[in-house]
Amino acid sequence: MGRSPCCEKAHTNKGAWTKEEDQRLTDYIRIHGEGCWRSLPKAAGLLRCGKSCRLRWINYLRPNLKRGNFTEQEDDLIIQVHSLLGNKWSLIAARLPGRTDNEIKNYWNTHIKRKLLSRGIDPQTHRPLNQATTNKNTHTELDFRSVSANPSLAFKFNEFQIKAKAEPVEEGNSSSSGMTTDEEQQQQDKIPSDEQELDLELSIGVSPFGRKNNYTTGVSTANSTEYKPLFDDRDLGFPGQASICLCRRLGLQTSENCSNCRNSNGLNRCC
DNA sequence: AAAGCAGACAACCGCCTAGAG
DNA sequence: ACTCTAGGCGGTTGTCTGCTT
Known part of the structure; x- marks a missing residue:
């Protein structure tokens, strides 16, 4: 038995989006918000697959996209x-x-x-x-999927803070x-030395904070290892988006240019 | 000016996962 | 515990555009 198609392919448009389709999709999401992509095309009067609508919105129509x-x-x-x-x-x-x-x-x-x-x-x-x-x-x-899908592997990450680079x-x-x-x-x-600069001591573990999908980074210094959530959707203005703040760990001396490190007051909040 | 080519990027496809029933 | 569905992700393909010959 094959996989059921995500939508009725016979009556859906494919290929490049027209301006009218873009407008319909934008108008619909402005009024009803994102979500329920499967039923969106019909509700918005679009002959498109829900997945296609989602992709078009995320990659092209969403506000605040930097072109x-x-x-x-x-x-x-x-x-x-x-x-x-x-x-x-x-x-x-x-x-x-x-x-x-x-x-x-x-x-x-x-x-x-x-x-x-x-x-x-x-x-x-x-x-x-x-x-x-x-x-x-x-x-x-790091194969996050295998960690999250494999409880025993997740346990290992949690228990031993296995160093991803150094140990299999x-x-x-x-x-x-x-x-x-x-x-x-x-x-x-x-x-060469400049290569080694990229080889940050990265350890990972399952989040001690108990939030779903919050993998953590551990940054080792000479004296200690600091573990922080890799991503926390509360840190961003739009829920559901993952955030990893690595700017300091990646060698940036200040967080001036990292928008995720600044709160609405322009103050540094996570580095 | 036209044909051929390569690069850029929008869109599609199929797989995976989480969550609901 | 199992099945089904929707959403998300990464790889791949198709098409458009600009450059070269």
Whole structure:
């Protein structure tokens, strides 16, 4: 038995949206708000799939979207957060107000990938290209889905605060990169200093605050490890959006340019 | 001026998860 | 405990646009 289609495909428009469709969707959401995407097209008089409406709204019609070129600062932030989270576009987008996950994903694939390659850096591992083939799994990409879906894994994260970069998540002695500990150490020793700056000590654990989907970061210093929620939708103006504030941890000395670090009074609130 | 090509990005597809029943 | 559904996400595709030949 196959998967049931998300909508009646025979009577839905596909392809580019017309101005009239945009207007209908915008008007409807202004009056009724977001949500119930499945029934929205019919209610709004649109011959579109609910998913398509949601995507159009989120990626194009939603207010406060920032259009236009990415700044150098945004570039750097994307690269650094990507080095921590991997292809978690929605999480990366949560750090760039006004940018969408789709926009960042496209920008990554068309600009940043090339930029990194031209610098001799592997876009997936964030390591020098000549190391990329032997060191593919040693970056700090975190599989949040597997953590949340696997209670025993979640327990491990909670109990032991496993360091994502330094130790494999699976039990046993197999290294994720297929190298021995000594070989991995040798690879680490070869990494140029500027690369190592990106290798923040990142540990994660299930949120001690008991909020759903609040994964935490642990930032180790010489004396202690500080754990903070990675995202808390209360920190943002729009509920449901995830927030990760890493600006200090990513090396920014001030939070002046991080809108998520400032409250409505312009005061620093989370760094 | 026209054809071919590459880049950019909007939109779609299919999978996954959470929550309701 | 199980099934079903809606929403969300990441990967991929399609189309448009601008540049080069």
